[in-house]
Amino acid sequence: MSHIVRTTGLTKRYNRTLAVAGLDLDIAEGEIFGLVGPNGAGKTTILRILATLLVPSAGDAEIAGASVRRNPNAVRQVIGYMPDSFGVYDDMKVWEYLDFFGRCHGLPAARRRRVVADLLELVDLAPKRDAYVQTLSRGMQQRLCLAHALVHDPQVLLLDEPASGLDPRARVELRELLRELRNLGKTILISSHILPELEELCTSIAIIDRGRVLVSGRVADIERRLRVGAVLRVRVLGDGEAAEAARAWFERDAEVAAASLLDDGTIEIGFRGDDAGSARLLAEAISAGLRVITFARAASDLEELFLQVTAVDEPDAVKDGTAVARKGAAA
């Protein structure tokens, strides 16, 4: 499989702050690659370096064989970039906006007209063709910005937090749009600090914190690795004493790392075993006389992992730090 985006030892420092620390990424053609990390992890810096807006301090990145250092112009021809916060020009109509970027990419007039019409159709803005850009809603502007990144039919799309600030409906629409682009064979690099947003969309993800890749690979592989540290939630019939007895019983099991009793009577178990192991645990618990009401694996999505590997670094998380800390500790 050919790698269309490749970074080798990519490093960027701002004065004393290390934003990207020796990043090595290989992204194959046709992938939807998610960059996930808390705010300040370096996602935007990575995307800006790939978009030739920043010069790396060390290392290099290549897109479709062109180096962002040595040949930024060639890179610009194969990428479409959508920044996380972007502005729109006043006094400009929707079609003029796309027409302008078509001109910037040197498209001839006839092709420009066709592309503008097609793109407006694709992002569902055709009825707004003659509206002024600043009158569009945030979601529409986001889609317009995505359309601008597609004007020159790039091979690689760099989307920086494309869903931020969108309402749930617009998010769904955006996701549909990205699926459509994937079907058109684009390689998409997408960043987000909200992991579930990417989970079902991406083929591969990299979890990044403080400029380093903590985990990367195909989503399924990562999920399999996640199983190692699953959380089981168990409730038993009876009062606090019964729950405490059950907790003590569970803790004696070899595959249980820790078992704690929560305020609401739920026993949270840090479990090292796999699915077969949890089936065995349940069977043994019942045969040991525990009156189990519920026995469930805690929502074991990537978010758990995300919280595990990035710890409590996220400013958002700091706000409701107790919840995250508890989750982190439980995991």
Next chain:
Amino acid sequence: MSATIGIAPVRPERPPGRFGRSASRLGRSVGQRFGGIMAIGVKELRGRMRGRRAFVVLTVYLTLIAGVAWMIESIAERSLANSFGGSTNASAQIGQGVFAALLVLEMVIVIVLAPSFTAGAISLEREKQTIDLLITTPISSLAIVLGKLFSALVYLFLVIVASVPLTALVFVYGGAGPEDLVKGYLVLMVTAFGLGSVGVFCSSLARRTQPATVITYALVLLVTFGTGLVWVFWGSLGNQSSIIAQGPVVTGPDGNVVQGPAATRPQYPPEALLWLNPFVSIADVFCGTETGFGGTCSIIATVTGRDPNVIANGGGVNVGGGVVTGPAPAQIVKGGGVLAPVPVPIAVAADAAFGVAHDTFWPHAALAWLVVSFVLIVASVQMVSPTRRWRPGWPFRRRRATAATAGTTVGGPATHPTVGPATDPGIGRDPTAAPDPETTPDVRPGPEGAKEASS
């Protein structure tokens, strides 16, 4: 190719052969540069010319200068009618008055408008966060800068050119010829180009439009009034008395006593100091309309060091075989001729009739503006480009660095907990803390990186 948006996965577009590739690259880059300028220009002009604003401004401006022309004309007419005896060339004097007034007014308008059109060119893109979108397209930084500058100038030139018919009114009165008009408009346009470059330069230097505008107007004030003040101040420092200082009186070989060369050259400041001052250039254009020495021509002569008096003095000319011990100033009045039969110094007579040298200043000034514009444009391009080779030094470095840090979402140290997760001891390290070379050996930048980091 897809039916919906015509997107093909890959475009295998490689011209064969080394020469073919470089030639096509050259062609593409030229095409792209020009196309880029056009793209920016079309976009800018669409915004600027949309709605009524542009045309209202134009109408107001034309009404204004028409009113001024009319007032100057009637003032001149009355003053000439009241003057004792009148004048045979009153019409020409009215024409010259109107011409001068219109040119000065248009110059003021250029000085006011040119910076305001361009001072936001780059900084507004930065403020609205649209510059990133521009830079990630293949158009060059040069195309961005030139496109912005030209689109601002196109409107300004429209304003200037729209006044040509009004200025042509002076032909009714005479006193100024078509070539004077052409010269005047040339000076206006070169000044507009120069001041526009100053605006674009400040706009790409400052990150925000407000400081960019302030710096631009400060520079414009410096150029228009500051240079004049410095020139006068410099002149006052010099030995002004040397203008009329006499050279030693010597006896020539033929027995005549002639005056030797003046001991010291007059201490005038260099002419170049005023090259960027548009009003001096305008004065030189007026000088072209005048038939005698006086008024603006005397100013220009002083500036350029071609003062006929001075030349007569320094030359030590023996006129008429007599002993000349002092300057022989030609008493010439505007529009008239030589009133008194005073010998005209030969040195000056050789320069131009009536002792007036035309077009001595403004071509230099125009050239100076073009050179300055070129330098400013090159500097602007450097500052617009994110991958530029050099960066401005200390005063800008810190601001730029902090802005860049703020631009990307690098978390401050305050949000980092002191304890990292137990999964990987390397993860918990806080990169925003003071760098410890021993703990970060793997991320030390190479020679280029070190340069980048230090800048």
